[in-house]
Amino acid sequence: MAQLTQASALxxxxxxxxxxxxxxxxxxxxxxxxxxxxxxxxFPLVYSxxxxxxxxxxxxxIPAWNDFANYRRLLQDPxxxxxxxxxxxxxxxxxxxxxxxxxxxxxxVARTIRGQPLLRTLLMVxxxxxxxxxxxxxxWFFNDQVGLVNxxxxxxxxxxxxxPWLVDRWLAMFSIGVATVWMNTPVVAIILLAGTLSISPxxxxxxxxxxxxxxxxxxxxxxxxxxxxxxxALTILSLDVARGFDIVSIMTGGGPAHRTELLWTYVPRxxxxxxxxxxxxxxxxxxxxxxxxxTLYLFRQLLKSxxx
Amino acid sequence: xxxxxxxxxxFAVGAVLAxxxxxxxxxxxxxxxxxxxxxxxxxxxxxxxxxxxxKVAGVDRRFDGVTLRAAFxxxxxxxxxxxxxxxxxxxxxxxxxxxxxxxxxxxxKKLKTDFAAGTGDYDxxxxxxxxxxxxxxxxxxxxxxxxxxxxxxxxxxxxxxATRDGHLWLIPRHADISVVHYRTDLYGNEQYKAEFxxxxxYDLAPPETWKQFFDHAEFFTGxxxxxxxxxxxxxxxxxxxxxxxxxxxxxxxxxxENFKPAFNSEAGVKTAQFFRELYARKLVPADMTSxxxxxxxxxxxxxxxxxxNEWFGWYSYFQDxxxxxxxxKFDLIRQPVGEGGIRSGWAGAHxxxxxxxxxxxxxxxxxxxxxxxEKIMYEEAxxxxxxxxxxxxxxxxxxxxxxxxxxxxxxxxxAQTAIAxxxxxxxxxxxxxxxxxxxxxxxxxxxxxxxxxxxGLDEAAAEVEKMLAEAGYYNR
Numbered sequence: 001m002a003q004l005t006q007a008s009a010l011x012x013x014x015x016x017x018x019x020x021x022x023x024x025x026x027x028x029x030x031x032x033x034x035x036x037x038x039x040x041x042x043f044p045l046v047y048s049x050x051x052x053x054x055x056x057x058x059x060x061x062i063p064a065w066n067d068f069a070n071y072r073r074l075l076q077d078p079x080x081x082x083x084x085x086x087x088x089x090x091x092x093x094x095x096x097x098x099x100x101x102x103x104x105x106x107x108x109v110a111r112t113i114r115g116q117p118l119l120r121t122l123l124m125v126x127x128x129x130x131x132x133x134x135x136x137x138x139x140w141f142f143n144d145q146v147g148l149v150n151x152x153x154x155x156x157x158x159x160x161x162x163x164p165w166l167v168d169r170w171l172a173m174f175s176i177g178v179a180t181v182w183m184n185t186p187v188v189a190i191i192l193l194a195g196t197l198s199i200s201p202x203x204x205x206x207x208x209x210x211x212x213x214x215x216x217x218x219x220x221x222x223x224x225x226x227x228x229x230x231x232x233a234l235t236i237l238s239l240d241v242a243r244g245f246d247i248v249s250i251m252t253g254g255g256p257a258h259r260t261e262l263l264w265t266y267v268p269r270x271x272x273x274x275x276x277x278x279x280x281x282x283x284x285x286x287x288x289x290x291x292x293x294x295t296l297y298l299f300r301q302l303l304k305s306x307x308x
Numbered sequence: 309x310x311x312x313x314x315x316x317x318x319f320a321v322g323a324v325l326a327x328x329x330x331x332x333x334x335x336x337x338x339x340x341x342x343x344x345x346x347x348x349x350x351x352x353x354x355x356x357x358x359x360x361x362x363k364v365a366g367v368d369r370r371f372d373g374v375t376l377r378a379a380f381x382x383x384x385x386x387x388x389x390x391x392x393x394x395x396x397x398x399x400x401x402x403x404x405x406x407x408x409x410x411x412x413x414x415x416x417k418k419l420k421t422d423f424a425a426g427t428g429d430y431d432x433x434x435x436x437x438x439x440x441x442x443x444x445x446x447x448x449x450x451x452x453x454x455x456x457x458x459x460x461x462x463x464x465x466x467x468x469x470a471t472r473d474g475h476l477w478l479i480p481r482h483a484d485i486s487v488v489h490y491r492t493d494l495y496g497n498e499q500y501k502a503e504f505x506x507x508x509x510y511d512l513a514p515p516e517t518w519k520q521f522f523d524h525a526e527f528f529t530g531x532x533x534x535x536x537x538x539x540x541x542x543x544x545x546x547x548x549x550x551x552x553x554x555x556x557x558x559x560x561x562x563x564x565e566n567f568k569p570a571f572n573s574e575a576g577v578k579t580a581q582f583f584r585e586l587y588a589r590k591l592v593p594a595d596m597t598s599x600x601x602x603x604x605x606x607x608x609x610x611x612x613x614x615x616x617n618e619w620f621g622w623y624s625y626f627q628d629x630x631x632x633x634x635x636x637k638f639d640l641i642r643q644p645v646g647e648g649g650i651r652s653g654w655a656g657a658h659x660x661x662x663x664x665x666x667x668x669x670x671x672x673x674x675x676x677x678x679x680x681x682e683k684i685m686y687e688e689a690x691x692x693x694x695x696x697x698x699x700x701x702x703x704x705x706x707x708x709x710x711x712x713x714x715x716x717x718x719x720x721x722x723a724q725t726a727i728a729x730x731x732x733x734x735x736x737x738x739x740x741x742x743x744x745x746x747x748x749x750x751x752x753x754x755x756x757x758x759x760x761x762x763x764g765l766d767e768a769a770a771e772v773e774k775m776l777a778e779a780g781y782y783n784r
Contacts, residue, residue: 055778058424059442059738144595145534145612164594167756255543256597257753272417273745274775275442277424 052281059275070282079258080283083266084290090173090180090262091294094241098181099234102188107218109189110196120193123186131183135250138179142166142251166252169259176260179247184240188233195229196222231302238298242291263287362686362703364395365458366677372401374671376431379418381658382409384602385621385691389481389684396678402671404432411600412436412658413544416741419443428663431672435478435661437469438545442738448662449475453673461682461697466657469733478659479676482621482685482693485655485726486553486643487719488521489608489626490514490615493637494528503527514641515615518554521644522582525591528614538586538616539604542596547751548744549654549734550617555579556732559648562743563735567781569772571747572765575648580754580761587755597752609634617643620723623692627713640719642726653730657696694723739779746771 052070054063074080109119129137141148142165153159165175199222207217245264248254254265261269263283271280380390393404407430408418416439422428423446440447454476459467462480470478494500495512504512508523515521525537540550552562552571560575570576586592593599593607605622607613611633629635643651660676662669678684682699689695689704708717734740750768753759759767777783 057779058420059742060779061424145593145607162594166598167594252598253543255749255752257749257756257758259756259758268417269745272421274742275420276742276775 048281049285051278052285054278056278056281057275058272058277061277063278066278070279071286073279074282074286079261080266082258083254083261083263086173086261087263090177091238091241094177094180094184095234095237097177098184098237098241099188099230101181101185102233102237103192105185105189106192106196107222109193120190123189123193125186126183127186127190129183131244131246132250134179134183135247138175138182138247139166139251142175167256167259172252172260176248176251179251180241180244183247184237187240188237191229191233191236192226195226199225234298234302238295362683362700363681364678364683365681366674366679367396367399369670369674370401371668371671371674374402374668376402376404376668376671376675377429378404378406378432378675379408379415379428379430379434380406380432381412381415381434383411384605385625385693388691389679389688392679392684392687393675396675400671400674402675404675411602412439413600416442423663426665428665430663431666431668432675433661433663435659437466437478437480437656437659437736438734438740440470440477440659440661441472441736442741443661444472444477444738446664447477448664448666448669449477450479450662450673451476453662453669454479454677458677461699462680463696463698466696469657469736470659472736478657478661479680480657480659480696481680482688483655483657483696483727484619484621484694485653485723485731486617487620487653487722487726488515488615488641488643489618489638490524490641491611491613491634491637492639494531494614495639500527500531514639515644518557518582518644518646521615522586522591524615525586526589529589529591531614534612535614536593536607536612537591537614539592539596539599539607539613540583540586540617541601541604542599542752542755544600544748545741545744546600547597548747551579551583551747551751552734553617553643553652553654553732554582554646556652557643557646557648557650559646559650567737567776569769569776572762572769576765577761578647580751580765583751583755584757584761588757597755608638620719621691621693623719624690625692627715636713639715640722642722643730651726651730652732653726654733655727655731656733694727739776742775743772746775 051063053065053067055066055069056063105123109116109123112119126134140146144150144162144164144167147165149165150159150162153163163171165171203221203225204217207221212220242264245268248260248262248265252260254261254269258266267280267283267287270283271277380386390406397403408415410418412434415434419428419433420442422430423443428446435443463483466480466483467476470476470480495514501512504527507527510520512524512527515524521538527537528535529537541547555562555571555576558575558579560573560579561570564570587596593612596604599607601619604613604616605618605625608616608618609622609626609632626632626638627635643653645651660679662672662676666672680697682697685695685697685700686703689700690707695701695704705717705720708720711717737743747768750759750764754761754764
């Protein structure tokens with residue numbers, strides 16, 4: 001009995017040793033990744049968070065602690081408030097518009113029998129442009145003197161004079177939105193097209209037998225089965241739109257007179273052009289918090305609608 | 309505070325004066341621009357060019373294996389100079405890698421960010437007399453790399469404006485000053501002359517005052533399809549600079565002697581209202597608020613503008629019939645007089661600096677010597693830029709005397725007179741560009757009608773005062 005107990009104790013000790021050895025090995029293997037992540041992600045985040053509580057400027061890059069002064073200033077800054085609202089509106093409209101257009105295009109292409117490979121290739125053309133080029137391209141389209149849009153409207157006899165597309169607040173936001181939607185719709189379309197083509201034709205054949213019309217087939221079969229693809233498409237789309245600094249920067253630069261100011265044009269304006277890096281860092285952190293809340297909300301809504 | 313007094317002493321005027329003029333003349337000391345009248349005679353041309361062929365410099369030493377990283381201004385007329393870099397590479401064995409090109413404002417943002425982050429890694433950077441005060445903690449003093457003999461041909465006034473705290477921070481490349489460009493085909497049109505006289509009660513002639521300038525803009529707008537009266541660069545420092553220029557002409561100041569904002573004065577409101585009226589009455593293109601120097605120059609070049617404020621540097625571009633519809637159809641005149649009885653010409657100099665972090669400072673200095681040598685500066689000056697070497701001025705004047713186009717000579721005379729009489733530069737404070745980044749959006753808002761002129765300037769003044777207080781200029 002004593003021998004059995006002793007053997008059992010030894011076995012436990014060996015098992016424990018094996019487990020701790022395995023844990024040590026796992027930790028050792030993870031250390032390089034953790035160090036790199038800490039260096040490239042955590043350190044900049046922590047340091048910029050620290051800077052958001054200082055009066056650090058690019059002209060005098062010596063951080064001096066100033067408590068919550070930068071955050072208090074944000075609350076009193078009407079331009080920040082305006083940029084914040086503009087950003088929310090812009091995100092809401094462009095993400096939804098690009099998603100709906102992408103969904104429509106994917107369904108149209110999926111039903112095309114002849115020339116589908118060509119259409120797929122054409123769909124991807126906007127993705128081949130760098131955002132900077134898209135910005136320049138659409139800045140020219142919407143130029144009030146020599147722009148394509150005004151010229152077409154004038155040629156059709158619909159316009160006498162010129163429309164200042166990039167000056168008027170709402171027209172400028174619309175113009176930037178069109179460029180953003182144009183660039184981001186193909187990503188959605190390609191992902192949803194792949195999803196649509198992966199759905200078994202037998203499901204549609206069964207629906208045909210039941211006498212379902214096209215809309216019913218879309219509601220009952222296509223849309224639910226596209227759920228995972230929609231999730232991926234919306235995630236990529238949101239991230240792409242939220243990183244759309246280049247297009248806005250080239251087309252209007254957030255101006256004129258802050259009329260098209262978005263958070264991602266206002267932060268560099270304050271941090272770099274006005275050299276108030278501490279204030280810029282504070283704005284960035286407020287933006288990050290809002291983005292996280294928005295993302296959590298988005299995923300919760302997706303879960304509720306059983307798309308996830 | 310002594311530092312601020314030093315800034316004040318550098319404020320303007322004399323600074324770049326004689327940038328283009330020679331022989332070297334003492335820089336005016338007063339911080340205000342000179343009155344419009346009486347006009348000083350254009351300074352005499354420097355005695356003689358230095359020889360038959362302009363000399364190169366910076367090619368007397370080998371730098372084999374050295375690669376210099378540069379951030380330069382790019383676009384338009386600025387590119388021509390860089391074609392010569394291959395000659396310097398061949399002579400010295402070094403390589404030049406231009407790792408960043410952008411307009412002046414883009415370079416400013418890039419340098420500020422890179423310098424603060426310690427990631428610049430440049431050996432030579434483009435710089436400007438309006439910008440360099442921001443970068444001084446990150447620049448290498450240049451007096452140890454350039455002998456007095458090498459510097460004596462440069463405008464001493466510009467070198468003075470490039471010197472702070474007893475150190476030389478820039479080597480100038482070329483200078484420029486505002487000058488009014490107007491269309492001779494429009495101003496010479498007999499029908500337009502008669503119509504103008506009937507409407508305004510005085511003869512149509514190149515504008516002598518800003519009031520006349522406004523009348524002309526109003527008169528010419530719409531006279532021909534697509535024609536606007538005038539245009540201005542409408543964003544970044546460019547708009548604040550143009551505002552500043554007319555503000556001074558109207559008797560106003562940007563900052564007072566204690567560095568408190570003074571631009572929201574009566575003169576400031578009148579000046580802002582001038583821009584507002586131009587925009588509201590559609591005498592300028594609606595997209596003016598998105599235009600920078602190349603945009604407004606292109607509008608003039610394409611024949612869409614009757615009269616406007618411009619830099620001398622675009623001269624060869626405007627005179628090229630392959631590029632410009634106005635080639636041979638325009639003339640120049642000194643800046644108009646404002647309500648303060650002042651002609652004011654905003655001026656400054658493009659230049660090169662060496663970052664303190666450069667590991668190849670000797671080679672960098674050699675490259676700058678080459679790029680600012682008599683030969684390269686002469687080649688660049690032939691494009692229209694105003695040189696900053698006395699010897700190059702002498703060559704230009706000698707060339708212009710032989711030219712078939714009288715404007716070639718006239719423009720140089722106007723430049724010399726303007727520099728001698730109208731010159732003013734922005735305050736040499738590190739916060740100048742951040743100041744304009746506060747002021748410009750407010751000016752845009754005034755132009756677009758989002759803010760009343762007084763309200764917009766008061767808001768900008770409050771923000772500028774706060775910024776300068778935080779920078780330690782005073783307590784609020």
